[in-house]
Amino acid sequence: MKTIKYIMMLFITSLALNSVAASIEKSIEARQSYMKLYAFNLGIAGDMAKGKSEYNAEQAKNAAKNLLSLAMMNNAAMWPEGSSNQDEEGKGITRAKPALWSTYPEVINKHKNLVTALERFSLLAGDGIESLQKGMKSVGRGCGGCHKQFRAKNK
Amino acid sequence: MFNSKKMPRPLIYLSLMGVIIGSLLWWLSAPQTLITQQQVNSIKVDINNGKHLFYIGGCSSCHQLVPALLKDTLSNSPLKETSLKETPSIDSEEAPIPLAQLGGGKRFTTPFGTFIAPNISPDKATGIGNWSDLTFANALISGVSPSGEHYYPAFPYTSYTRMQLQDVLDLKAYLNTLPAINRQNEAHQLSLPFSIRRTLGLWKRLFFSKEALVKFDNVSPIVKRGQYLVEGPGHCGECHTQRNKLGALNKQRWLAGAALETGNNEAETIEVPNITHDESGLRDWSEGDIINYLETGFTPEYDVAGEVMAEVIENTSQISDEDRAAIAAYLLAIPVLLNPEE
Numbered sequence: 001m002k003t004i005k006y007i008m009m010l011f012i013t014s015l016a017l018n019s020v021a022a023s024i025e026k027s028i029e030a031r032q033s034y035m036k037l038y039a040f041n042l043g044i045a046g047d048m049a050k051g052k053s054e055y056n057a058e059q060a061k062n063a064a065k066n067l068l069s070l071a072m073m074n075n076a077a078m079w080p081e082g083s084s085n086q087d088e089e090g091k092g093i094t095r096a097k098p099a100l101w102s103t104y105p106e107v108i109n110k111h112k113n114l115v116t117a118l119e120r121f122s123l124l125a126g127d128g129i130e131s132l133q134k135g136m137k138s139v140g141r142g143c144g145g146c147h148k149q150f151r152a153k154n155k
Numbered sequence: 156m157f158n159s160k161k162m163p164r165p166l167i168y169l170s171l172m173g174v175i176i177g178s179l180l181w182w183l184s185a186p187q188t189l190i191t192q193q194q195v196n197s198i199k200v201d202i203n204n205g206k207h208l209f210y211i212g213g214c215s216s217c218h219q220l221v222p223a224l225l226k227d228t229l230s231n232s233p234l235k236e237t238s239l240k241e242t243p244s245i246d247s248e249e250a251p252i253p254l255a256q257l258g259g260g261k262r263f264t265t266p267f268g269t270f271i272a273p274n275i276s277p278d279k280a281t282g283i284g285n286w287s288d289l290t291f292a293n294a295l296i297s298g299v300s301p302s303g304e305h306y307y308p309a310f311p312y313t314s315y316t317r318m319q320l321q322d323v324l325d326l327k328a329y330l331n332t333l334p335a336i337n338r339q340n341e342a343h344q345l346s347l348p349f350s351i352r353r354t355l356g357l358w359k360r361l362f363f364s365k366e367a368l369v370k371f372d373n374v375s376p377i378v379k380r381g382q383y384l385v386e387g388p389g390h391c392g393e394c395h396t397q398r399n400k401l402g403a404l405n406k407q408r409w410l411a412g413a414a415l416e417t418g419n420n421e422a423e424t425i426e427v428p429n430i431t432h433d434e435s436g437l438r439d440w441s442e443g444d445i446i447n448y449l450e451t452g453f454t455p456e457y458d459v460a461g462e463v464m465a466e467v468i469e470n471t472s473q474i475s476d477e478d479r480a481a482i483a484a485y486l487l488a489i490p491v492l493l494n495p496e497e
Contacts, residue, residue, distance in 0.1 A: 039457040046457055050447045095461075137472055140451030140459060147452075148465030153426060 024080055024089040031078035032094075034070065041066045042139070045125060049136045061126035067139070068118040071111070085152050100150040107150070114142035184356025186299045190292040190320065198288075198324045205329030208322050209255070210473040212315075212388045216466040217272045220258030220336055257282070258336030263309060266416045267402060268345030270309040278335035291327045292320060298359065305355035307343065308363075308402060314390035316365050322388065362403035368392065369409065369489050381485025384478055385410075394427050394463070411492035412436070431492045445483035446476075 044063040047053040083090045084098040100107060121135035162170075209215075259272040276282040283291065290301045298305060298312035306312055315323070348354055368386050371378065385391045396404045397413040412429035429436035437445065444455045452460040452468040460468045471479060 042453060042457040046447070046451070046453055050443045052443065136447075136451050136453070140453055140468070141472065143459040144452045144461070144465040144468060147459050147461035151461040153462055 024083045024087075025093070027078050027080050028083055028090060028094045031075065034073075034075060034078060038067065038070055038143075041070070042136075045121075045132060046136055048129070049133045055129045055132065057126040057128075060132050061122070064118070064122040064125035064135070068115070068122045071115050071118050095152040097150050097152050100146075103149070107146070110142075110145040110149075113145055114139075117142035180357065181353075183360055184353050186303055186305050186356060187297065188293040188299050189297040189316075190289060192289050194320055195288045195292060195324065198321055200328040201321075201325050202328045202332065204322065205325035205327070207474060207478075208326040208388055209329050210470040211384055211478065212326065212390070213467055213470040214275065214326075214330070215255040215257065216463070216470065217261060217263075218255075218257040218259050218275045219261070220256040220276075220338065221260035254333055256334055256336050257330070258338040259340065260338060265309065265402075267349045268343060270307060270343045270345075271341045273340045274336060274338050275330065276333060276336040277331045278337050281337050281339050282335060283330070284335060286327075288324050288327060292323050295323050295326075296320070298355075298363065304352045305359065307345075307352075307355065308358070309343075311390040311393045313363060313404070314387055314393060316363070317367070317383070317387035319383075326388075358401065358403070362401070368406055371488070374488070375484070377481050377484045378488045380478070381481035381483070381488075384482055385485050389482065391430070395430050408492060410486070410489060429492065430486060431489060432487055433491045436491075437486060442480070442483045442487060445486060446479045449474075449479045449482060450476075 041063040044053075045060050045067075048055045048060055079096075079100070081101060083094065084096050084101065085091060085094050086098050090096065117135075117138040121139050124131040124135050257274065257276040258278075259274045261272040263270045263272070274282040277284040279285050286294075286301060293299050294301070294306065294310075295312055295315040295318060298308070298310070298316070300306055343350075367382065369382065371382070374382075392404055392410055394415065395410045395412060396406075397408045397411070398415070399405055410430050411433070412435070413427045414424040415427055416424055432438055432440075440448075440455055448454060448460070449468065449471040451472065452465060454460075459465075471482075
């Protein structure tokens with residue numbers, strides 16, 4: 001009887017652990033998709049800014065608004081504890097450094113800087129190519145704020 | 156006293172040989188300054204150009220005061236945090252960029268030991284506030300300190316030596332306008348024989364040169380300007396080129412990427428990308444992509460620069476459009492090199 005209990009406990013514990021691992025994996029997957037959405041919208045605006053595609057005020061504005069929406073989204077669930085590149089579940093699939101979870105309030109301030117840059121960008125992106133170009137520079141600085149400190153290099 | 160009659164002849168020859176070799180090495184390793192007072196006297200400085208050079212050189216990437224030291228340093232200084240802001244003249248609509256506080260303190264772990272970035276703020280007691288123009292010029296162009304010692308090439312004078320004297324002195328004039336930070340320098344933590352600075356004289360004989368790294372037969376002014384920026388003040392090759400066991404750049408692999416040893420353990424390296432126009436490098440990047448990257452940090456796929464390169468972008472985003480274009484033109488004109496493993 002004792003052995004059955006022991007096996008059951010092991011089974012339940014392993015299920016629980018698997019479900020945590022799966023949820024961390026899903027969170028990492030979700031945030032990587034989230035970053036792709038950023039890149040997609042940045043691409044629309046950025047290609048116009050560097051003359052790769054023709055400037056279209058409406059499309060530029062929409063891309064900028066999408067970026068702001070992304071930044072305003074509550075994405076806390078995508079960043080659970082234990083999902084850094086040093087954690088067992090995150091090794092090899094994420095480049096997020098552990099400092100992202102321990103460097104407060106800096107992380108929050110950097111996010112605020114990005115939101116501020118995107119708020120401005122969403123107001124100006126439709127005002128002509130020059131405004132769009134200036135805005136891209138500020139947005140780049142906003143994105144770089146976190147990537148400089150909290151994302152590890154590609155191996 | 157020395158008595159040759161009592162000494163066996165071979166020993167005398169050996170001793171003499173030792174003295175001659177020792178003297179020769181001592182002479183060969185002597186610090187040499189390349190700039191004279193007369194050259195310095197002929198220069199009239201331009202602070203605006205100095206500011207531009209400051210961003211091209213990215214001085215703050217290494218010398219910016221370590222944040223943990225900021226609070227203590229400010230408490231010893233008449234400066235207040237609010238006084239450390241400026242509005243960039245380049246684009247007044249952008250958020251203000253904090254003035255650089257070049258108090259140093261950043262640590263660089265390497266296979267030779269740990270280097271600690273010195274204070275290059277204009278503080279007279281602990282920084283470079285008391286340095287003359289000549290001293291500063293010889294630090295950057297000759298790699299020689301005010302006390303006449305060799306600098307370690309962790310300070311990239313190996314690239315700065317290609318700078319024009321005008322630009323060097325303009326840079327100093329701009330550095331003098333930045334906040335003075337009172338922070339005592341710390342000694343580098345190096346093991347023997349690297350702790351003997353004199354040995355660097357021999358290293359310089361082997362590896363220190365003002366020569367251009369890429370020989371072009373016929374080149375446009377824009378590529379020429381890019382060459383000056385990349386090989387000189389921009390010192391891009393210091394990270395993007397593989398080093399040999401003595402820490403010198405492998406010029407045959409110019410800008411073809413590097414695995415930089417961190418010094419934490421033998422196996423640990425940081426991969427720095429190939430930035431020649433090879434498939435493993437910038438093959439898919441147009442000139443516009445490179446210019447845009449240097450301005451915004453966005454790659455052609457709209458990923459964004461991270462870590463050390465993000466610091467570089469903070470600087471290159473502040474330089475002129477013309478110079479970003481010149482850097483791009485040069486990178487597209489240099490020989491294409493494969494990654495080492497290919």
